[in-house]
Amino acid sequence: MSKATSIWEKLGFRKASGVSEAGWGQTLFAGIISLIYFLPVLLIIITSFKLQTEALSIPPKFMPTNLFGLIPDAYVFSPTLENYTSVFSRAMTSGGVAENTGFDRYFFNSIMIASVSVLLALVIGTLAAFGFSRYPLKGNDTYLFVILTTRMLPAIVVIIPIILMFRVTGLSGSYLGIIMLYTAFNLPFTIWMMKSFFDELSLDVEDAARLDGSSGLKVFFKICLPQVLAGLAATFVFGLILTWNEFLFALLLTGIDTRTVPVAMSQAVAGGGIGVLWGLLAAIETLFLIPVFFVTFFLQDHLLRGVTFGTVKR
Amino acid sequence: MSTIELKQATKKYGDFVAARDVDLSVKKGEVVCLLGPSGCGKTTTLRMIAGLERITSGEVIVAGQRMNDLPPEKRDIAMVFQFYALYPALTVGENIAMPLHHEKISATEMKSRVDKVAEILHLGSVLNRLPGQVSEGEKQRVAVARAIVRDPNCFLFDEPLSRLDVELRHSMRGQIKQVLANLSKATVIVTHDQLEALTMADRIAIMKDGIIEQVGTPHEVFAKPANVFVGSFIGTPQMNLVEAKLSKFEKGKASINFNGQDIEITTNERVGKLNSPKITIGIRPRAFTAESKASNENIQAVAELIEPMGAETLVHARTKGGNDIRVVVPRENRVKVGEALHLRPDPAQTHVFGENGKAVRL
Numbered sequence: 157m158s159k160a161t162s163i164w165e166k167l168g169f170r171k172a173s174g175v176s177e178a179g180w181g182q183t184l185f186a187g188i189i190s191l192i193y194f195l196p197v198l199l200i201i202i203t204s205f206k207l208q209t210e211a212l213s214i215p216p217k218f219m220p221t222n223l224f225g226l227i228p229d230a231y232v233f234s235p236t237l238e239n240y241t242s243v244f245s246r247a248m249t250s251g252g253v254a255e256n257t258g259f260d261r262y263f264f265n266s267i268m269i270a271s272v273s274v275l276l277a278l279v280i281g282t283l284a285a286f287g288f289s290r291y292p293l294k295g296n297d298t299y300l301f302v303i304l305t306t307r308m309l310p311a312i313v314v315i316i317p318i319i320l321m322f323r324v325t326g327l328s329g330s331y332l333g334i335i336m337l338y339t340a341f342n343l344p345f346t347i348w349m350m351k352s353f354f355d356e357l358s359l360d361v362e363d364a365a366r367l368d369g370s371s372g373l374k375v376f377f378k379i380c381l382p383q384v385l386a387g388l389a390a391t392f393v394f395g396l397i398l399t400w401n402e403f404l405f406a407l408l409l410t411g412i413d414t415r416t417v418p419v420a421m422s423q424a425v426a427g428g429g430i431g432v433l434w435g436l437l438a439a440i441e442t443l444f445l446i447p448v449f450f451v452t453f454f455l456q457d458h459l460l461r462g463v464t465f466g467t468v469k470r
Numbered sequence: 471m472s473t474i475e476l477k478q479a480t481k482k483y484g485d486f487v488a489a490r491d492v493d494l495s496v497k498k499g500e501v502v503c504l505l506g507p508s509g510c511g512k513t514t515t516l517r518m519i520a521g522l523e524r525i526t527s528g529e530v531i532v533a534g535q536r537m538n539d540l541p542p543e544k545r546d547i548a549m550v551f552q553f554y555a556l557y558p559a560l561t562v563g564e565n566i567a568m569p570l571h572h573e574k575i576s577a578t579e580m581k582s583r584v585d586k587v588a589e590i591l592h593l594g595s596v597l598n599r600l601p602g603q604v605s606e607g608e609k610q611r612v613a614v615a616r617a618i619v620r621d622p623n624c625f626l627f628d629e630p631l632s633r634l635d636v637e638l639r640h641s642m643r644g645q646i647k648q649v650l651a652n653l654s655k656a657t658v659i660v661t662h663d664q665l666e667a668l669t670m671a672d673r674i675a676i677m678k679d680g681i682i683e684q685v686g687t688p689h690e691v692f693a694k695p696a697n698v699f700v701g702s703f704i705g706t707p708q709m710n711l712v713e714a715k716l717s718k719f720e721k722g723k724a725s726i727n728f729n730g731q732d733i734e735i736t737t738n739e740r741v742g743k744l745n746s747p748k749i750t751i752g753i754r755p756r757a758f759t760a761e762s763k764a765s766n767e768n769i770q771a772v773a774e775l776i777e778p779m780g781a782e783t784l785v786h787a788r789t790k791g792g793n794d795i796r797v798v799v800p801r802e803n804r805v806k807v808g809e810a811l812h813l814r815p816d817p818a819q820t821h822v823f824g825e826n827g828k829a830v831r832l
Contacts (some may be wrong), residue, residue, distance in 0.1 A: 251562045
């Protein structure tokens with residue numbers, strides 16, 4: 157047997173070491189539940205290849221092929237890439253010339269704004285978390301609590317003061333503004349997550365490093381940080397997903413140039429007269445899914461270790 | 471001149487005093503064990519030397535330099551931690567090399583020094599593994615290797631063997647002792663295991679409640695315990711400590727009332743000058759000779775429980791006065807439960823402690 161990790165093993169088809177594997181019944185049960193969870197995503201992906209008429213047909217056409225006549229034609233649609241091309245360029249009026257929809261820009265905005273703000277929050281939050289964990293202030297827990305209160309209200313409640321702040325400072329519609337806002341909103345979560353990871357580390361290891369001649373900064377970068385990589389990955393992915401899908405602040409605080417995909421999507425699919433353009437919507441959503449899907453997929457080993465923090469000690 | 475010197479070193483956490491007025495000096499090439507029950511302040515004392523705890527008052531002097539305000543990284547002290555404290559993200563080799571990064575030496579020299587200590591501690595085959603992938607005994611040796619790879623002012627060991635199984639502990643004890651002998655540095659070892667202290671130390675400092683009770687060679691602390699605590703803490707089976715009353719002292723012989731039974735024990739002159747007749751008699755279980763007849767120089771007792779220990783037999787006996795005492799007799803001495811014993815204590819091994827718990831000696 158080869159030792160290399162196959163794609164199947166990466167997807168989770170592997171034997172967990174040290175525990176007996178679940179039986180077929182349990183596996184099947186888990187499979188059905190997973191399918192129910194995954195069904196909306198699956199339907200979106202399928203719909204993105206359908207024309208508007210097929211997207212709305214009843215009974216639903218869910219197969220892209222009749223499998224050599226096995227599936228009745230009523231359930232079969234003819235797959236098309238038209239939705240995907242019209243994400244980026246299409247005629248805005250009936251019979252008009254195809255023009256750029258600006259979605260390349262919006263995708264760039266989403267990727268840039270989300271990654272910059274999540275990374276920024278990760279840097280600031282990790283430093284803050286280390287401080288809270290190792291050099292507690294008087295009333296440390298109160299500070300941590302106050303930090304968390306900023307996330308206790310729904311966004312819609314705090315949006316008005318924030319809009320006013322943005323107006324006054326002129327940050328409305330700028331990259332800087334939305335990045336700062338997302339960074340601030342990711343910070344509480346990042347600080348709490350990272351603090352719990354730092355709390356789990358053995359202090360002896362840091363003492364040892366100090367005796368071996370490392371100063372405070374070196375201890376942090378060379379000893380502590382490598383031990384919380386899994387935590388960093390987990391925090392990054394969770395923050396990224398939250399920020400990537402954020403709609404309300406983006407709707408109200410970004411301008412035409414700085415618009416993110418969720419906002420642009422909501423505006424693009426209103427088909428004017430003919431109802432929601434489901435095929436187009438599905439295509440945008442599918443494209444929108446890809447970046448986060450891949451980031452999560454490649455970090456999943458870290459994620460699993462990250463969210464089971466503290467289980468292996470010494 | 472001493473390499474490590476603690477002068478009246480005290481550590482307080484709020485109102486709690488973890489270590490009080492600790493005076494300790496360790497010479498170059500000397501191994502001193504801090505021995506005591508858990509929570510007695512021995513690890514705190516070690517961490518005060520290392521600089522991991524700031525002392526509240528007193529002085530820490532290492533290699534002739536006052537270290538009170540120096541952070542640990544500036545003290546040039548190597549320490550082995552109880553839980554090894556290996557860097558989990560670095561390989562065994564990198565772990566050992568870590569302290570060398572702060573000495574300005576070439577990569578080749580670094581490698582040769584790592585290889586050298588790896589050879590001494592038989593770690594050559596695991597240098598490329600991560601700490602999580604090696605055995606408990608190997609982890610322990612990595613921790614030692616990381617300490618001895620450089621040339622520090624002194625070595626500190628915090629319960630170095632406590633996590634190893636008995637067999638491994640035995641062999642590591644020997645190995646560490648040998649390594650330390652070759653290095654000839656001032657070394658402080660913290661342990662709660664008296665066997666470890668007795669075998670490894672040149673001198674032992676016995677601590678209780680943050681105070682050093684006695685410092686002496688393994689022989690001294692065993693043969694001449696300074697007080698009741700040291701007497702009871704050192705030696706297995708435990709020393710018999712019986713409260714008694716001094717009734718008379720004549721010509722070097724003390725008449726002692728042992729809960730009703732009077733016995734005469736030859737002892738030193740200072741016992742006669744005690745102010746209070748209330749004393750505690752300490753006799754080690756191996757310091758008795760069983761005699762055939764009762765006399766006023768032996769203790770009458772009845773065997774209650776017999777525990778064979780292989781070469782010897784441990785007998786739990788009850789004296790006439792109702793005190794429980796432990797006696798170790800040779801295996802050939804087939805003592806039976808209920809048998810009357812006439813136990814003559816060896817005067818040279820009979821310790822008299824005054825009312826304040828301190829040993830009364832010349």
